Structures are given as structure tokens and as C-alpha cells.
Amino acid sequence: MIPLFKVAMNPEAEKAVANVLNSGFIGQGSVNEAFETKLKERYKNNNLVTVNSGTSALQLALRLVKDKHPEKKYIITTPLTCTATNWAILAAGFEIIWADIDENDLNINIVDVYMNKLRTDVAAVMVVHWGGYPVDLNKLKRLQEHFKFEIIEDCAHAFGSFYDNTMIGNSGNYCAFSFQAIKLLYRDWETDRKSTRLNSSHEFVSRMPSSA
Numbered sequence: 414m415i416p417l418f419k420v421a422m423n424p425e426a427e428k429a430v431a432n433v434l435n436s437g438f439i440g441q442g443s444v445n446e447a448f449e450t451k452l453k454e455r456y457k458n459n460n461l462v463t464v465n466s467g468t469s470a471l472q473l474a475l476r477l478v479k480d481k482h483p484e485k486k487y488i489i490t491t492p493l494t495c496t497a498t499n500w501a502i503l504a505a506g507f508e509i510i511w512a513d514i515d516e517n518d519l520n521i522n523i524v525d526v527y528m529n530k531l532r533t534d535v536a537a538v539m540v541v542h543w544g545g546y547p548v549d550l551n552k553l554k555r556l557q558e559h560f561k562f563e564i565i566e567d568c569a570h571a572f573g574s575f576y577d578n579t580m581i582g583n584s585g586n587y588c589a590f591s592f593q594a595i596k597l598l599y600r601d602w603e604t605d606r607k608s609t610r611l612n613s614s615h616e617f618v619s620r621m622p623s624s625a
């Protein structure tokens with residue numbers, strides 16, 4: 414196996430994981446509940462639930478959409494994403510309609526969705542906030558009012574992103590996050606947003622930990 418990179422690990426992580434393993438609750442337990450409570454506080458949103466992965470969260474959202482629109486067959490989605498986004502669509506029994514991507518931000522191209530892809534049997538449009546850059550949700554919501562599809566947001570890259578002064582994840586759509594090992598997680602958004610702002614890819618490389 415070729416090691417592409419090594420994820421930096423907080424030295425306290427080992428003990429914290431060992432505590433959970435020795436607690437007897439390795440599924441749902443008090444640590445999980447504390448985490449969920451903190452997330453609810455941060456988002457000021459009680460309609461929030463933790464599951465075992467971002468993929469499961471996407472599948473859950475898609476199953477809810479399937480239950481709501483059993484007669485609809487298709488999900489419009491973007492090709493530029495992790496395979497998990499689009500496998501989840503197939504796993505839920507939908508078929509995929511591919512949209513183009515926008516050359517400016519690499520997110521789904523909403524003009525293409527509108528002009529070429531929308532039809533009455535589309536159950537949902539899946540968007541991915543690629544690299545944390547928010548999709549233009551207002552534009553999509555205007556289309557939603559006419560075409561009556563659901564919006565599913567794959568927020569795997571967007572923990573800590575904002576759109577229109579609202580935290581990504583709080584739009585009222587189905588939103589799925591991932592806490593997989595290489596996702597960027599912000600502890601204190603206001604402070605971290607300032608301290609992690611980089612001016613160039615060179616600065617990014619120079620600030621990487623030497624063990625990485």
C-alpha cells in the first residue's frame with residue numbers, strides 16, 4: 414500500500430478512545446450522547462441525529478425521500494464528489510441523472526439542472542458543498558418552489574461553512590455531514606475561521622505538521 418498521507422492525531426485521542434472501549438458502550442453511549450447534545454447546541458437545532466458515518470446519513474435522507482415520493486424515480490446529482498454520495502442514491506433504489514458542474518466553484522451547475530435535467534419524476538436534487546464552498550441554495554430553492562423536488566445536501570466538506578449567514582446544515586433541507594478521518598472540523602468557528610485563513614497553497618504546505 415502506498416501511504417499518501419498520515420492523519421495528524423491529537424495525543425489525547427488514544428486515552429479517550431480507550432475509555433470508550435472499556436466503558437462497555439461501543440455503540441450508543443454517554444460519549445455519543447454528549448457529542449450529539451453539543452452539536453445540537455452549536456447548530457441550535459434539535460432535528461439532528463448522529464449515525465455511524467456520512468454515508469449512512471445520506472442513505473437515511475434518501476430513504477426518507479423515497480418514503481415521501483415512492484412514485485418518483487430519479488435523483489439529480491453531481492459527478493464531482495466522493496463515490497459515497499452517489500452510491501447512496503443507488504442503494505436507496507433511485508436512478509441517477511447527472512448534472513454538469515459549475516466551472517467557477519466546482520459545485521453542481523444549477524443552470525444545467527434547470528435548463529436540461531429537471532423533470533416531474535425527479536424526487537430530489539443532491540448537492541455537495543465541494544471543498545466547503547457553499548452551493549447557491551437560494552437559487553435552488555427558487556427552482557424547488559416550482560418543481561417540488563427535495564434538496565439533499567452532502568455537507569461532508571462543509572462543517573463550519575456558511576451560506577447567506579446561515580451555518581451549512583441549517584437550511585431546513587436534508588443535510589448529511591461526515592466526521593471521517595480527513596474531514597476538517599472547526600472547534601471555534603469565529604476564531605478558527607480567522608486563524609486558519611491561508612493566502613496560498615505554499616502557505617498550506619509550509620504549515621503542515623512535519624509528521625504528516
Ligand SMILES: Cc1ncc(COP(=O)(O)O)c(C=O)c1O
Nearest residue numbers: 466467468495497569591592593
Ligand atoms: C463528499 C463526501 N460525501 C460523503 C462522504 C462519506 O462520508 P463517510 O466516510 O463518513 O461515510 C465523503 C467522505 O468520506 C465525502 O467526501
